[in-house]
Every structure is written in structure tokens, then in C-alpha cells.
Amino acid sequence: MSKFLVALSQWCRIGLWLSLCAMASGSQAATLEAGSVQAMRELHRKLVDQLAQSPLKRPVVLDSTETDGGLQGDVYAVVDHSLEDVRRALERSSQWCEMLILHINNRRCRAEHGATGEKLTLSVVPRYDKPIEQAFELAFVHRVASATRDYLLVDLSAESGPMGTSHYRVLLEAMPLGNRQTFLHFAYAYDHNMVARLATMAYLATFGSHKMGFTVVGKTSDGGPEYIRGLRGLVERNAMRYFLTLEAYLDGFSVPPPERADKRLNSWFQAVEKYPTQLHEVDLETYLAVKREDRQRDAGTAR
Known part of the structure; x- marks a missing residue:
């Protein structure tokens, strides 16, 4: 494997929400179609049985699609909020x-209100144990496209990223299921060119050969489930990790404000560890130490 592929494959270990090991290309990005409350109701009706019988042991359905120009991931879920x-x-x-x-x-993440609306800049390291100085930054525009009594639509978009990446689109839509539950649809799409695709596949065939997604594609020799691997497996891991960040953040509202940060950290880690085959990375002590370091660093910067 060339030095270029080794360097690029290192970025693929990030497990980033938008799967940033994909480099931008001139082809058209996978599209995310914004819906409506009527479309959401119909979607929920079609998925109600799958949500009830989900192998994830909770009402969550994952879907991933590989297109000619990139990948698209979708998470459908019912949450108790x-x-x-x-x-x-x-x-x-x-x-x-x-x-x-x-x-x-x-x-690190910084939010600001600019002339074109709200923005956030996310700093991401290639591995959790790398210093913040090795992080790359992604600048997203945040937009609340619809916020009515029975429908919410929020999207994030980023035109550019590291190593020539571009045209990211993230979409979150939601509708109520009674007074205490919500049906969510989280989706994202991005481009990649052939070089990036081959580099990612090289990583997944070597360093990442043990990594897998959630879709069951068959049975192993001992009769257990055989999970999808490769690019779609990568997309599914990313989608689930970030869905769990949303749920952990919502869980934080159940405690007083001073306790919310710790509540959310513990909730996210515990949720991830329910799927160790796909999502386990570190132990709780290490995770909390990393986040404590981030909090102390940013508090010092703010003074």
C-alpha cells in the first residue's frame, strides 16, 4: 500500500459522522429529500413492524445505500422524548x-452566528488519543427549515472539508407520537471519487477488516448472524454512533443543568457499549478522561 493510501486510510479510522475518508469528486452528491409531516406519518406506518421487531432490541431501523458517487445513511427511530x-x-x-x-x-466545537445564519465548526482528531493540534475542522451551516407543532426539520451543510472533501448534507426530521414519544429520521449523504473509494476499501480490507455494521447478510459457520462489512458497514457504524449522541443529549434534560454534561457522557458511553461488536473503542475511564481534558482545555481558553 502506498504512503498516500496509508495516510488516507488513517483518516478512515475516525468513524466520523460523515465518513470523511471520502474525498470530494465532481460527480453529483447523493441527495437528501426533505419531507413533510404527511410523508413522515406514511413512513412511520410503513416501518412500524420493523421498528417493533428490530434486531437492535429497540425501535431503531438502519438503512445504508451505496451509490455511484458516494454513500447515504438513514436512521429511523422512536425515542421516549x-x-x-x-x-x-x-x-x-x-x-x-x-x-x-x-x-x-x-x-472541540465552536458555534457562532454569522451574516448567513448560525454556524458551527467541529474539530475532529483521527484517533481519540491524538492531540487537538492534529485535528481538522469542519464548518457547518445550521438551519431550522421547519418547526411547527407537529413537524421539525433541521439540516446542516458544509461545502468543504479536509483533503478536498465537499458537499456534506445532514438532515434531521421529527414528528410527535403522542405526548411523550417522537419518530425521528436522521440522514446524511456525501460524494467520493474512485481514489477515495479504493483507499477506504484498502483500509477496510486490512486495518479495519474486523469492523462490521448492523445489517445481517447471512449466518456464520457457527450459526450466528453475519453482519455487513465494507463501505456500508462503515456508514452504519457512523450513523448509529451519532444517533446515540442525539439520544444521550436528550437524556440530559432529565437532570438539573449542572449535572447534564456528566449525564450525557455516561449515557452515550453506555448506549455505545450495548453494541460492542460494532462500536466498542475504549473503556469508560479512558473516555471520561479524554472528555475531562477537553473540558479543562476549553475552559482555560475561555478565560
């Missing part, structure tokens, strides 16, 4: 920052 709580968690870029830094590789 009201739509008002979801809206409260996602209506400002500063809250997205608080949510995103629950991921162990996300080491």
Missing part, C-alpha cells in the same frame, strides 16, 4: 456542538 424536547435540543448550533462533542473523536 417529546417533540418539544427534540426541538429544544436542536434549534441552535450551540446545542449541536454540545451534542457532537459526546463522540470521542470530536474534541
Whole structure:
């Protein structure tokens, strides 16, 4: 493997929300179609049985698609939080920052209000044990496209990223299921060119050969489930990690404000560890130490 592929494959270990080992290309990105409350109701009706019988042992359905120009991932879920709580968690870029830094590789996030709207800048390291100086930055525009009594639509977009990446789109839509539950659809899409695709596949065939997603594609020799691997497996791991950041952030509202940061960190780690085959990276002590370091560093910067 060339030095270039080794360097690029290192970035693929990030497990980043947007799977940033994909380099931008001139081809058209996978599209994310914004819906409506009527479309969400129909979607929930179609998925109600799958949600109830999900092999993830909770009402969550994962879907991943590989296109000619990139990848698209979707998570559909029912959460035990009201739509008002979801809206409260996602209506400002500063809250997205608080949510995103629950991921162990996300080491800093800055929110600001610019002339074109709210923005957030996320600093991501290639591995959790790398210093913040090795982080790259992603600048997202945050937009609340719709916020009615029975429907919420929020999207994030980033035109450029490291190593020539571009055209990221993240979409979150939600509708109430009674007063205490919400049906969520989280989706993202991005481009990659052939060089990036081959580099990612090289990583997945070597350093990442043990990594797998959630979709069951068959049975192993001992009769257990055989999970999808490769690019779609990568997408599914990323999608689940970031869905769990959202849920952990929502869980934080159940305790007084001074306790919320610790509550969310513990909730995210515990949720990830329910799927050790796909998502385990570090132990709780290491995870909390990394996040404590981030908190102390940013508090010192703010003074």
C-alpha cells in the first residue's frame, strides 16, 4: 500500500459522522429529500413492524445505500422524548456542538452566528488519543427549515472539508407520537471519487477488516448472524454512533443543568457499549478522561 493510501486510510479510522475518508469528486452528491409531516406519518406506518421487531432490541431501523458517487445513511427511530424536547435540543448550533462533542473523536466545537445564519465548526482528531493540534475542522451551516407543532426539520451543510472533501448534507426530521414519544429520521449523504473509494476499501480490507455494521447478510459457520462489512458497514457504524449522541443529549434534560454534561457522557458511553461488536473503542475511564481534558482545555481558553 502506498504512503498516500496509508495516510488516507488513517483518516478512515475516525468513524466520523460523515465518513470523511471520502474525498470530494465532481460527480453529483447523493441527495437528501426533505419531507413533510404527511410523508413522515406514511413512513412511520410503513416501518412500524420493523421498528417493533428490530434486531437492535429497540425501535431503531438502519438503512445504508451505496451509490455511484458516494454513500447515504438513514436512521429511523422512536425515542421516549417529546417533540418539544427534540426541538429544544436542536434549534441552535450551540446545542449541536454540545451534542457532537459526546463522540470521542470530536474534541472541540465552536458555534457562532454569522451574516448567513448560525454556524458551527467541529474539530475532529483521527484517533481519540491524538492531540487537538492534529485535528481538522469542519464548518457547518445550521438551519431550522421547519418547526411547527407537529413537524421539525433541521439540516446542516458544509461545502468543504479536509483533503478536498465537499458537499456534506445532514438532515434531521421529527414528528410527535403522542405526548411523550417522537419518530425521528436522521440522514446524511456525501460524494467520493474512485481514489477515495479504493483507499477506504484498502483500509477496510486490512486495518479495519474486523469492523462490521448492523445489517445481517447471512449466518456464520457457527450459526450466528453475519453482519455487513465494507463501505456500508462503515456508514452504519457512523450513523448509529451519532444517533446515540442525539439520544444521550436528550437524556440530559432529565437532570438539573449542572449535572447534564456528566449525564450525557455516561449515557452515550453506555448506549455505545450495548453494541460492542460494532462500536466498542475504549473503556469508560479512558473516555471520561479524554472528555475531562477537553473540558479543562476549553475552559482555560475561555478565560
